[in-house]
Amino acid sequence: MPQTYFIQLILKETIRDVTGEWVKHSATRYLNLDTGRVKSSRLFTVRLDISPEEIRLFAESVLRDPVIQDVYIGTFYPAEKFTRKLLIAKRPGVTDDEGISAQKALGDTLNREFSTHIQQIYTADLFYFEKPLAQKDLITLGEELLGNPLINYFDAGPVDEPITYVPNVRMESRAEIRTIPVNREDDELLRLSSEMLLSLNLDEMKAIRNYFKREDVRTARKKAGLDENPTDCELEILGQTWSEHCKHKEFNARIHFRDEEKDQDEIIDSLFKTYIRKSTDIIRKRFEKAGNPWLLKVFTDNAGVVRINEDSCFIWKVETHNSPSALDPYGGALTGIVGVNRDPLGTGIGGSRLLFNTDVLCFGNPDHPGKLLPGQLHPRRIMSGVVKGIEDGGNKSGIPTINGSVIFDDRFSGKPLVFCGTAAVMPLKYGDRPTWIKSIDPGDRIVMAGGRVGKDGIHGATFSSLEIDEHSPRSAVQIGSPITQKNMSDFMVDAARQGLIKCSTDNGAGGLSSSIGELAQISGGAEVYLEQVPLKYPGLQPWEIFVSESQERMTLVIEPDQVKKVFDLAKLYDVEVTDIGRFTGSGHLQLFYEKQPAAFLDLNFLHNGVPRKHLEAVWKKPEVKEPELTGEPDIKETLLTLLGSLNICSRESIIRRYDHEVKGRTVVKPLMGEEGHAPQDAGVMRLDFDTWEGIAVSNGIMPKFGDIDAYEASAGAFDEAVRQIISVGGRLPDPEDINSPFWSVNDNFCVPDSVYDPETNPDGKYKLAQLVRMNQALFDMATTFNIPMTSGKDSMKNDFRKGKVKISVPPTVLYSMAAKIDDIRTVTTSDFKRPGDAIYLIGKTRNELGGSEFYRLLGHLGANVPKVHKANALNLYRMMGIAHREGFLASSHDLSDGGLAVALAECVIGGPFGAAVDVGYGDLPLIPELFSESHSRFVVSVPAKNQTTFENLMGSDARFLGAVSEEPVLKISFKGEKILDVSKEEMLEKWSSGLVF
């Protein structure tokens, strides 16, 4: 038996305890608890067979920082001035990277090899409190501020009570393969699906029953040594492969769409095929016809691939990680970002160099005053946890987060939306092999690389309710390990360039089942020996090994004669690689556990056997009307309130926590200007140090307009993403132009449950109609602008349910766009640059206050939703492209939340100057001129010398407003009458203090 040692590290009394101060402050602010002074400390629990002398050496010379820390070994800090303590340990099986790092350091110090794959050192936080807090208050502190009961173990009490908890995993279970009869009545089938947490409906269960009844199947199974009934392994594989997440059953369903406005009925044969894939096909053909085939791979791999130039291609993917982030905001978001990194990493052959991250977050109001439902986390906690998760996921991987967006709406207080995206660059060829193509031949080896397998993520959250023993591993949430993945991605980049990898894919949702199941289609079969898979701890069932979602793993396809080289290289990078099977041409996915057959599934049935869904959608415009406004609001107060409001104010307290310039090539960061206050539209990054070519990236998301018309919400979001890239200097794609730059879009739909059910989802038909209309807008916008979807994702059940209460997100679509910039030195930022420059409004303002931030302030929704005038916008963006190319513009900022008034304020806030403008040259009243959120508009400033040529170019699309002023004040008039005079400082103060945490 190994010894157990406790080592405590605590700051010396002379050193400021920033963590302790934060706990005290947050306890008062968020929980109304007076803790008195708080002292933080770290606890290392070592379960290793080493001597007391070795432990002392390790604790004093390795763990302790002698300049600031004291160390206690076997004893604890005396805590004389404190009365209570709270231990926050990790539950068994929860990722504990720091413990593993400690094991590495111990090995270095003692010059001995300790496995760094099996947890033997555990870390925990131990806090001391001055005030004698009640037990329940201590637990509240643990559960609601410092930890999460899903992943943490808490030990609270008086300071002198001993600490004994060690989170080692202990499981008493023998591996076995069970056979499960499926020749049952319908209701029994459904019960089986629910008991096994397969989430398959009756049609799907019947398809499985019928498959196993087939004579040819029975004969083949018998030959393969399997029972006529499926094994647990096989049912789990089917459940995983046929899940909504993997097969997108609703996006592929046949939909009966009834449009009551037009009194028309239509059958939509798959939303994906009808709108998404078709729009891309049309655009692809236009470019291919013109001899510029830059769309290399769309929809069929982990991420879309487009050609940048003669040497390299651009790969990117944006995904969501909503449900895990609702359960464990930190771990959910961390896993979201580290997980999406693996999509470009495992596209084509794999081993691309990751370029940047982008994140879009939707939260409930962080100051949510109401009561929470059981299991619902406070929006502020979700926000701070998610932000921290993305911080660690991006920063620790060395990938800059160059652009993002944050949206607040109370309907996100049940489930937040956490969109994570990663882009990468890959050479077009490794040697003479095109990099974006996956090829596999029978005989190629299946090699698993990266982390080990535990119970993580099996059956998601549902499973957690079954866990009761304090030594059973936590499986509900996965927590990513950026360091494990960083080593693995460094290794893959090297191995791919050496030509050692034939192709690869990532292990994310569905684990090996998903990755091998999909790859097996290329060669026509696969064999896996499950006992070979390295485990974090013993006791997993064969089926668990195959569907586990343990993170940081890739599946590599390696030709047999390269295996040794791959293993040698992996050792150098400290990456564990294991040969777990081979690809075949048998037509089957075959699994074995210690030579015993565990699965034998026909690949065709596995991938094409899922029955299609049939769904109903009915569109009828919601009854909305324009409010009657009484009296004139105070414009200055309105503007200042808007600037400080949640959806408009500065995101600086989030932005600065993300490293947006690691790699040294970020040219337009989220905040620019001398003092770093100028909010930008699109991020821009230079491709490499030997070229001025770059990529612009933007995100468009406008769920608020969906309450009036989901079509316009989707069209508007698309337009927002386009105009942000146009604003910095992007060039629209042009099929006539052989040098047309690539544009590549990820669409992400996140909607509430849209399947009609008379009891649980009575308005399901309307919700599905909203989804249909969002897709129709996608098609119309994409084909107008020739901007194609290259990859995407859908998340269909964003509802938080507790009993009869349901909090559902508004139907939301995010368009994440990337476009090539020919020369990053020519881009333009949003802040006004020089006094005297002329200010113009580009694009037409309409009376479209519906869904605006101005109406929201007054508690109205309105009816006049902003519409995208596609042909006008297309022409306008082409003109803007010319204005940028000719260098006419000193600044450019797109108009969005808050309309013209807010855009002008932001242009002033960002720089050292002011502006004097008259917004009354149009034919609208003051309020819509200032606050209408009509799409396809910009505020630009133009140096005097370019004014004439610029006006000639833009014609009536440019409306002169005034000029940039030396004095840092925003002065707005309306038809000659002064209506606003506000200093930059006052606006900056409001804008900067809207969201501070």
Place this chain on the structure above:
Amino acid sequence: MYSEKDIKDGKIRALVLTGSGINCEEEMAAACRLAGAHAEIVHLSRIFNGEVSIHDYDLLNLPGGFSFGDDLGSAKVLANQLKVRPIASGIPFMEEIQRFLADGKYIIGVCNGFQALVKMGLLPNTGGKGEQEATLTFNDSGKFEDRWVTCKVLEDPPTPFLKGIDTLDLPVRHGEGRLIFRDETVRRAVVEKKLNVLAYADRQGHVTHTYPYNPNGSELNCAGLCDPSGQIFGLMPHPEAYLTVYNHPDWNRRKKTGQLTSEKGEGLKIFENVVGRVTR
């Protein structure tokens, strides 16, 4: 590895360490190359297994990143490894470093690399015994921050890295950048020997303790240290992230108003200084 031609062309050779979570190696190598050196990115493992010897190089770069995830404290595991682990020949890596320095060669550490140099005892090393005399720990703000700061160079700094530089703007990107000295003796020695060569300053170049100009609350407002020989230099801000003017947050205004005279970023000068210093 270098070809014969490379070795004979007279350029100095820079080794850029990577691996185990270091993540600024690409821009660090670019900095060395733009400054006129050859640069090679080398995984730590290749040094420990004896494949690569630091003695074949003139400049050793410890880039930024999150080595070992900053577990146990920033750069702690890396510093311990570099300090206690022997290379394949059995020679402790620290002895390799001593020989490297005795040969008159140079070491630069940025951010995580600086944290490693401090925790290995190579900076500031006022006592010359290689003891840890300072540490870098959590910012007073309690959080990681990415922001640009103005740095002021100490007058007549005793290290070639900063020659000819008065002030420069650089990004900081760290959560553990607060420099604390072990005691008053060390602090005094650092000041007397002028080892606190780089300090946080306001936009006018006046050294300040005011947040966010001093982004972390460091003692002496210190942003960077050198050792008494001047051969080792470490700093929290990232000079390798300011190689061209287009890195600066205010570049667009400067360009649009005709204020840019060169495309070189201010951070490059530090690498040019050291590359210019060494001749082969």
